[in-house]
Amino acid sequence: MKRIAVDMDEVVADVLPKFLTLFEQFNGRRPSEEEHLGKKLYQLPGGENLRQALFEKGFFADLQLIPGAQAGIQTLMDQGYEIFFVTAAQEFRNSFEDKYDWLLRHFPSISWKNFVFCGDKSIILTDYLIDDHAFNLRTFSGKGLLFTAPHNISETEFTRVNNWAEVLAFFEQENLANGAR
Template identity: 30%
Template sequence: MRKSIIAVDMDDTICHLVKRAIYHNNIDFPTHPLRYEEMFDWNTDHLRHPDSSHEIFFGRPGLYEELDLFDEHVVEEMEKLHGAYDVVIVTAAQPSSVLEKWNWLQKHMPFIPLENFIACKRKSLIAYDLLIDDGAHNLVPALEAGRKVLCIPHPWNLRAREQYDFPLMTEWKNAKERVDQILAD
């Protein structure tokens, strides 16, 4: 019998990218600070300093290897999910960040094998039974295609959460039980 496939995003789902990018932005551009609570869009139109750009905000060398875990439960719950399901990490990545993301994953979740690590921005191209993600640009097409989703709430997906009834997961504690329940429904 085939195991269900759980597609899990990396950035701001199992680790904190935007908060770390904001940290560096506020050091590099102290006259134009950003706040996580003000990040209502996933694009980088919010960058206030004229010398900043999408490439600077998300392209700092080493950024993806220094990200903090989402919470204290994420590693244990991901390991439980990996034992019960076919877990694939599906992450949007520039060529320069793929190795950093793989290194981060191997440092924190070495039980995820290379063949279950996919760099892909258009996650709708991947076959999965459940998507765990923070990006409305991934969650909405999945939901509209009849797939199951779990949304990690952040300011940038607030508008989509108001429009769509995504199941939410604010922390990773008991994530496996939550996934079991969603897949059983």
């Protein structure tokens, strides 16, 4: 059985709307998409305080789902893939419980045994990793898929998937190339 590691933030959980709301609260305006293409919102002038929100209990508790993520994960499971959620939670100590509960609520068919909270994703030994950060894919030993987010728009090093429909299309092609499951 092939294994897929799936990052949480900006792959299945949408952090951007919450950051945009906080940016507006702090600055009285929302940044345009052009302002933050190729960077994180907290790298913008006026965004310096946003990163602090990641350390607060509850920040990760109510994130929106990325469209298509639930159905996409279920389709991959139905095709025989084993799914692991892999998230770098150590940096934000208060995120553990929020992320754990969020995953249980939105992906109840995935066992808690398939939740991996780590700091360095190079330890992950799955066949595939879907992540929004190229630095995680650079140290990964399997096939990395870069999930599009505004901050990674200029990355060209990895196979890019813009949404969950493209993730499923990628794995459909993989199945055809490797013989149907």
